[in-house]
Amino acid sequence: LAKVLYTQELKTIAIVGVGLIGGSIGLGLRAIGCAARRIGIGRRRESLDKALAYDAVDAVTLDPREGVHEADLVIVCTPIGAISEKFQQIAEHLPDGCLVTDVASTKVEVVALARKHLPSHVRFVGSHPIAGSEKTSVEYARADLFENAVCIVTPTPSSNPEAVESLTAFWRELGGHSRVLSPARHDHVMARISHLPHAVAGALVRLAEKGKSTDYAGTGFGDTTRVASGDPTLWRDIFASNRSAVLKAITMLRRELEAFEDALQNQDDKALVAWLEKAKNSRDAWLRKRYTQKEMGP
């Protein structure tokens, strides 16, 4: 078990759910010259055929056992709402010492499900590559989807260290910036940078729709609310899976908006500019850092 498995040494990689993320992993592995056999596992023949046609995988199967029993790495790429079921389907077929990860948007719940359902002879560590869009099917998969994307790996104190190293190396090979965070910290970070922004985008659209204000909306509104086009069922599952961190983030947002509101209400121009300046400076610093990362490469 105490072995780091680097991506180029992998022989068989099982991708459970070959959509945008699973498909992009498959294409990315091919692009970096990984010789591993890529097996796509799915529930619908039609989706699997499409994944094959796009060369996202080398072989496909509807049978979880057939798909994973020879794998040295299994990546579960289904949305958070389907993770529990997938873990249960593959659990008894996983070979000894096999690396297992997922790409779901929350991690505390996933880690608990892995502990509950997966056998102790496999090495599970959660992952979350922060890449993708509101498009979710394999047609949109790209070999460079993870290029410069932050890819978070979320070990617990009981995780196998070599598995953690194998997975951080894996995302790095695909072009990502690998980072290690605890599952709980990951979920709080995501509540702030992804889940709350999604809820806020939704609230802005719902509000703008009143009195048909959207008829006048331009590109700024379009950018600010783009994520609100995400799949409602998928997002319900994400919110449900990260309930307490999202509720906490909403409370924090309320406080930020109250400070803004007070400054505006009291005609306190100085406080208003200071509030806006802090936001601008943070946003600009984020953008500069991002560009620097891109120039430096992964």
Added chain:
Amino acid sequence: LAKVLYTQELKTIAIVGVGLIGGSIGLGLRAIGCAARRIGIGRRRESLDKALAYDAVDAVTLDPREGVHEADLVIVCTPIGAISEKFQQIAEHLPDGCLVTDVASTKVEVVALARKHLPSHVRFVGSHPIAGSEKTSVEYARADLFENAVCIVTPTPSSNPEAVESLTAFWRELGGHSRVLSPARHDHVMARISHLPHAVAGALVRLAEKGKSTDYAGTGFGDTTRVASGDPTLWRDIFASNRSAVLKAITMLRRELEAFEDALQNQDDKALVAWLEKAKNSRDAWLRKRYTQKEMGP
């Protein structure tokens, strides 16, 4: 006074403030073959020289009198905070019957300032082309900036009807979708689709900065918060100029978020999906409409 002046008939157009918007008007006029002399008026020789170099105007001057005294159309393209001063500078030099408009982000205050400062022998109607970005200087000006942009013209009951028609035709000629709204309705619409989204983007950045969550942020966060990079002083003026409508919009946002929060807190999956679905449907409808408009042309 009772004459509609179509863009191709204009002889002299004065652009007060040749930045992104003023420069794009100049370039756009050239692109549609308008033969009018385009005069740029500014406060700094350097900016005016740049506007000339980019061919955004045909002539420039630091002297408001020299700039406007022969104009049949004057467009004040300074931010809301400088409008009052500009109106006062040009007021006594405007020729009889001259059309005057502006492009500022709020309209109730601008219309009041026009009534206060501009002589009754000119025909003022406010405009707001919803185009542009967080970049504000003439280097970013583009002849097609108004292509498919909603351009709102905001007459009052006392506005000259031919002036309203002249200005809606003007923005249409530049490629925009001209719409007519009252100043008050305009300001409420803008509070919902632009001013509140700006404040919310700022709040999200400020919150994400806590605990360095931005280190992990991806393109979704980038889109949602892009507008927060706008100039703080400019935005303070916009917020101050539209205080009551923005405060009302914040209250409405709070209500939308509370409905979301309740559904999440109470684990009411059905209400949560319904909330998200309404947002997605509105966002998708907005996008479809926008694309249709683009295909149909202005």
